[in-house]
Amino acid sequence: MSESELVVTDARAALVGELSVRRALPTRGRRTVGAWCFIDHMGPATLSPDNLFGVAPHPHIGLQTVTWLFDGALVHRDSLGSEQLIRPGQLNLMTSGAGIVHSEENPGLTSGELHGAQLWVALPTKTRDGVAAFAHHTDLPRFELTNGEGVVLVGSINDVRSPARHDSDLVGLELTLRPGQNVIPLEPTFEYAMVVIRGAVGVKGETIKPGHLAYLGLGRDEINVSTTENSVALLLGGVPFEESIVMWWNFVARSQEEISSAYESWAKSDERFGPVDSKLSRIEVGAPPWFRSNR
Numbered sequence: 001m002s003e004s005e006l007v008v009t010d011a012r013a014a015l016v017g018e019l020s021v022r023r024a025l026p027t028r029g030r031r032t033v034g035a036w037c038f039i040d041h042m043g044p045a046t047l048s049p050d051n052l053f054g055v056a057p058h059p060h061i062g063l064q065t066v067t068w069l070f071d072g073a074l075v076h077r078d079s080l081g082s083e084q085l086i087r088p089g090q091l092n093l094m095t096s097g098a099g100i101v102h103s104e105e106n107p108g109l110t111s112g113e114l115h116g117a118q119l120w121v122a123l124p125t126k127t128r129d130g131v132a133a134f135a136h137h138t139d140l141p142r143f144e145l146t147n148g149e150g151v152v153l154v155g156s157i158n159d160v161r162s163p164a165r166h167d168s169d170l171v172g173l174e175l176t177l178r179p180g181q182n183v184i185p186l187e188p189t190f191e192y193a194m195v196v197i198r199g200a201v202g203v204k205g206e207t208i209k210p211g212h213l214a215y216l217g218l219g220r221d222e223i224n225v226s227t228t229e230n231s232v233a234l235l236l237g238g239v240p241f242e243e244s245i246v247m248w249w250n251f252v253a254r255s256q257e258e259i260s261s262a263y264e265s266w267a268k269s270d271e272r273f274g275p276v277d278s279k280l281s282r283i284e285v286g287a288p289p290w291f292r293s294n295r
């Protein structure tokens with residue numbers, strides 16, 4: 001595609017626990033945007049005694065999970081012993097390294113509304129087999145736009161820099177837009193994609209609504225966006241991720257063998273993946289289609 005092209009694809013509906021999500025990445029034709037390799041727009045949903053959102057303990061390898069809420073609250077628990085309530089405007093950033101287990105649970109504290117995003121970042125080779133970590137950021141930097149404002153979740157825009165860890169050159173921004181025009185500065189060496197969370201955002205003559213991925217390519221130093229109603233969007237970008245990844249279930253790796261090894265560790269409950277202090281019982285999964293046990 002040319003550098004100035006805009007490609008809009010449909011997100012697909014999926015279920016995470018009991019919660020409906022719109023999975024904007026990966027798509028059939030696109031695995032990554034920078035190192036971003038997974039974009040779930042969760043809800044909005046009303047939780048009730050019959051619909052108690054909770055994702056029971058499950059493992060990850062080779063990625064960071066980036067959790068960002070627009071409404072409601074979740075409790076994160078992991079095998080490092082972390083227990084962290086997250087609310088809108090706060091960032092949970094979990095770095096799996098070679099292996100971690102976590103749950104994300106409804107704390108039962110709010111009116112029952114839940115609306116958020118969970119994003120994954122593929123870790124580069126230099127850190128993907130490293131030590132697991134968890135961070136909670138409550139004071140992320142903001143920036144002003146002509147007709148709106150933004151929050152830097154990770155990376156930077158101009159000189160406004162997030163304290164969140166990132167292991168490759170990338171950026172994640174929340175844009176809160178009032179009716180009117182805005183010019184967003186971009187890094188020309190980054191490719192970008194936008195996901196609209198609320199409202200509608202006009203980009204390059206198209207109107208982007210929730211449930212789509214608007215891929216913007218690379219080579220731009222700015223993008224014009226226009227809105228006729230109050231809107232919220234995520235703008236994600238990064239240097240194109242050159243390492244070829246294999247994704248299966250909750251694992252990001254470089255080969256089927258690596259995935260098989262992680263699957264087998266989870267299935268056998270060996271020491272690779274530690275316990276999580278959760279009342280929910282762990283998620284089991286069937287073997288990957290290529291899997292043959294060595295024993």
Ligand code: MN
Pocket residue numbers: 058060065102250
């Ligand atoms: Mn997870």
